[in-house]
Amino acid sequence: xxxxxxxxxxxxxxxxxxxxxxxxxxxxxxxxxxxxxxxxxxxxxxxxxxxxxxxxxxxxxxxxxxxxxxxxxxxxxxxxxxxxxxxxxxxxxxxxxxxxxxxxxxxxxxxxxxxxxxxxxxxxxxxxxxxxxxxxxxxxxxxxxxxxxxxxxxxxxxxxxxxxxxxxxxxxxxxxxxxxxxxxxxxxxxxxxxxxxxxxxxxxxxxxxxxxxxxxxxxxxxxxxxxxxxxxxxxxxxxxxxxxxx
Amino acid sequence: xxxxxxxxxxxxxxxxxxxxxxxxxxxxxxxxxxxxxxxxxxxxxxxxxxxxxxxxxxxxxxxxxxxxxxxxxxxxxxxxxxxxxxxxxxxxxxxxxxxxxxxxxxxxxxxxxxxxxxxxxxxxxxxxxxxxxxxxxxxxxxxxxxxxxxxxxxxxxxxxxxxxxxxxxxxxxxxxxxxxxxxxxxxxxxxxxxxxxxxxxxxxxxxxxxxxxxxxxxxxxxxxx
Numbered sequence: 507x508x509x510x511x512x513x514x515x516x517x518x519x520x521x522x523x524x525x526x527x528x529x530x531x532x533x534x535x536x537x538x539x540x541x542x543x544x545x546x547x548x549x550x551x552x553x554x555x556x557x558x559x560x561x562x563x564x565x566x567x568x569x570x571x572x573x574x575x576x577x578x579x580x581x582x583x584x585x586x587x588x589x590x591x592x593x594x595x596x597x598x599x600x601x602x603x604x605x606x607x608x609x610x611x612x613x614x615x616x617x618x619x620x621x622x623x624x625x626x627x628x629x630x631x632x633x634x635x636x637x638x639x640x641x642x643x644x645x646x647x648x649x650x651x652x653x654x655x656x657x658x659x660x661x662x663x664x665x666x667x668x669x670x671x672x673x674x675x676x677x678x679x680x681x682x683x684x685x686x687x688x689x690x691x692x693x694x695x696x697x698x699x700x701x702x703x704x705x706x707x708x709x710x711x712x713x714x715x716x717x718x719x720x721x722x723x724x725x726x727x728x729x730x731x732x733x734x735x736x737x738x739x740x741x742x743x744x745x746x747x748x749x750x751x752x
Numbered sequence: 753x754x755x756x757x758x759x760x761x762x763x764x765x766x767x768x769x770x771x772x773x774x775x776x777x778x779x780x781x782x783x784x785x786x787x788x789x790x791x792x793x794x795x796x797x798x799x800x801x802x803x804x805x806x807x808x809x810x811x812x813x814x815x816x817x818x819x820x821x822x823x824x825x826x827x828x829x830x831x832x833x834x835x836x837x838x839x840x841x842x843x844x845x846x847x848x849x850x851x852x853x854x855x856x857x858x859x860x861x862x863x864x865x866x867x868x869x870x871x872x873x874x875x876x877x878x879x880x881x882x883x884x885x886x887x888x889x890x891x892x893x894x895x896x897x898x899x900x901x902x903x904x905x906x907x908x909x910x911x912x913x914x915x916x917x918x919x920x921x922x923x924x925x926x927x928x929x930x931x932x933x934x935x936x937x938x939x940x941x942x943x944x945x946x947x948x949x950x951x952x953x954x955x956x957x958x959x960x961x962x963x964x965x966x967x968x969x970x971x972x973x974x975x976x977x
Contacts, residue, residue, distance in 0.1 A: 558880055586886035596881035600900050609895065610885040655881075662885060 508567075509534045509666055509697050510555065515564035517550055524550050526721040528564070532666070537698045539708035539729070542718035543744055548701045551718070552670050555699065556588045557581055569665065586614055589659030593671040595651040597643040597658070603630070604639045607658045615662065622661070629657040633687050649680025653687055660691075667691065669700040685711075705748055709733050717741045757942045758951065768934030769955055771843060775930060776917040779855030780863075783916070784909070786856060787863025792893065794868050805864065812861035818922055821854040825926045843929050851923035851930075859916050866912065870905035871897055903974065910967030914960045921956070931955060 510532040517525035524547045532538050540548045553559035555566060557573060566573045573584050598606050607629060608622040617625070630636045633653040643651055652672055659667060669688070673681045685707050692698055692711050702708055708715050709729045716726040717738070725732060725741040733749070736742045758765075793805035812820065828850070829835065835846030874897050882892035924933035935952035939945055 556884055558884060582883075582886045582888050584886075585884060588884075590881075590884035592877060592881065592884075594875075594877050596875070596877035598878065598881070598896055600903065610887060613891065613895070614886050659885070 507534050508532065509536075509569060510699070511567040512551075512555075513565045513567070515551070515554060515566065516562045517547070517554060517559065518562045524721050525554070525561075528721075528723060530716065530723065530726075532697065532699060535695045535697055536713045537692045537696075537711060538700065538714045538716060539712035540699065540701045540716045540718060541703070541705070541708055541744075541748075542724075546718040547721045548718045549670055552668050552699060552701045555668055556585050556590060558590075582614075586610075586662050587665045589662060589664035589667045591652070591655050591659055591667065591669045591672045593674050595643075595648070595655045595675070597646075597651055597655055599643050602640050602642050603635070603646075603654050606643070606654060607661045610658070611661050625661055626657070629660050630654075632660075632690070633657050634683070647680060648676045649683045652676065652680075652684045656684075656687055656691075666697040666699065669698065669702065671701050671703065673702070673704055703748075705733075705745075717744065719744065753947050753950070754944070755947055755951070757938060757944060757947070761938045761942070761948075764934040764938050765931065765951060765955060767842065768929060768931035768952075769959070771848075771929055772917065772920055772931040772956075773959070775848065775851055775855065775920050775923065775928065776913065778852045779859050779916050779920065780909075780913050782852065782856035783859030783863045783912070786860025787867050788898070790860060790864035791867035791871060794864065795871060809861045809864055812858055817854070817858050817919055818925070820858055821851070821922060821926060824854045824857070825850040844927070847926055847928050850926060851920070851928045855916060855920060855923070858919075859912060862912055862915075863909070866905050866908045867901065870901035870908070873904055874900045906974070907967050907971045910963060910970065914963050914967075917960055917963070918956065 508531045510530075512528055512530040515525055515528040516523070528551060530551075540551065542548050550559055554561045555568075555573075561574065568584060568588070571579050571584065573579070573581060598609070601609065604623065604626055607626040608619070611617045611622045611625065612619060627636065627639065630639055633656060635650055635653055635657075638646065638650060638654070643654075646654065656667075656672075672688070673684050676684065681704070685704065688698070688700070688707070689711055700708075700712070712729050714726060715729045715732045717724050717732065717736070719740045724738045725736055732741070733745065736745050790805045790808060793801040794809070796802060825847075835849050837844065837846050839845070878896050878900065879892055882896045883889070887895070920930060921932035924930055924936065927933070931952055935948045938948040942948070
């Protein structure tokens with residue numbers, strides 16, 4: 507079953523055409539990595555999925571519901587089922603870790619405080635930061651912040667997780683911890699869409715890799731095939747450059 | 753200079769100071785409420801609300817407080833909106849209300865700009881994170897943005913409080929028994945044109961200087977956090 511179905515999605519920033527007639531499907535339980543050069547529109551595409559960025563035209567179907575249909579469906583309720591993790595973590599600076607994780611479940615899902623705390627502690631254990639429940643974001647390293655941000659998104663028990671370059675702002679030695687958490691999540695069957703520069707992660711963990719360039723999806727498919735034998739000349743060019751770097 | 757009148761008239765200065773502080777307190781309190789709403793209007797994507805806020809802020813900041821005070825004190829009753837007319841703690845409640853309204857309407861415009869700057873200084877990722885969790889706009893504002901903005905602008909709000917205390921001397925014109933008014937009364941009663949004003953000035957200065965020191969302390973504490 508398709509969890510997300512993107513049909514003819516276009517996005518303009520002023521005159522700039524950033525997404526051009528994008529079609530993409532994401533199946534339930536699938537892990538899709540979106541890669542491509544900077545400015546290719548991959549982050550914008552991801553941000554359109556929960557309408558943090560307003561699509562200019564086209565449709566996005568999430569669990570058989572059009573997220574563009576404000577008359578029928580409250581976007582805020584749909585967003586509760588789509589967890590998002592940002593490059594800059596965006597933990598709430600004035601709240602400690604526990605409050606960061608429990609705020610949305612308490613306020614939006616009306617879960618009682620103790621229940622929410624129990625869920626939060628389980629998630630903290632899962633991301634390996636059980637001892638940081640009382641810490642404030644300013645006391646955490648980048649890698650810790652990002653793992654808390656993942657826990658915060660998971661606390662709403664979403665059906666899909668959207669990752670927007672989750673490791674790009676991290677020191678190299680922190681990247682591994684975050685990817686480890688994401689790997690475990692993928693292994694549990696979570697549906698994930700990941701915009702990333704981590705080629706090894708895309709190759710090893712993703713079920714499918716999507717390469718974007720200049721607002722188009724130029725190639726998609728099985729990671730082994732894409733990485734070993736890309737067809738599109740731009741994809742070849744991009745992959746040869748990023749893979750040579752490492 | 754002879755300050756011997758203080759023995760008989762110190763009560764005037766004390767009561768006047770109380771009224772001044774009370775007036776400034778309410779003016780800032782309501783000013784903050786008005787300011788928050790205006791700031792929200794100003795940053796909203798709704799052009800109509802944005803327009804209302806812009807006109808309000810520009811108009812209030814572009815006209816004298818004295819004119820605003822007279823418009824409210826004389827204008828509202830003329831339009832059929834009467835202020836209550838009974839004394840409380842030796843002060844006519846209606847006059848006091850007119851003073852508070854004029855001062856808060858005025859202060860609100862300045863507070864709005866303080867809040868707008870404070871809200872816009874909060875990283876926009878904070879709003880995005882809140883919205884991505886499914887929190888509606890107003891809830892995100894209330895729970896995530898405003899608490900952080902408020903912390904950033906506390907010093908600026910403290911300064912606004914100081915400004916309001918100083919500017920409030922103008923309400924003596926409509927007969928509010930504030931510090932300025934009472935100092936004037938003492939001048940008349942004692943036939944001393946100068947010394948009572950010095951006493952009033954010193955009291956104003958002590959209040960504002962203490963406040964500004966307090967604001968400075970607050971600022972320092974926040975820097976270290």
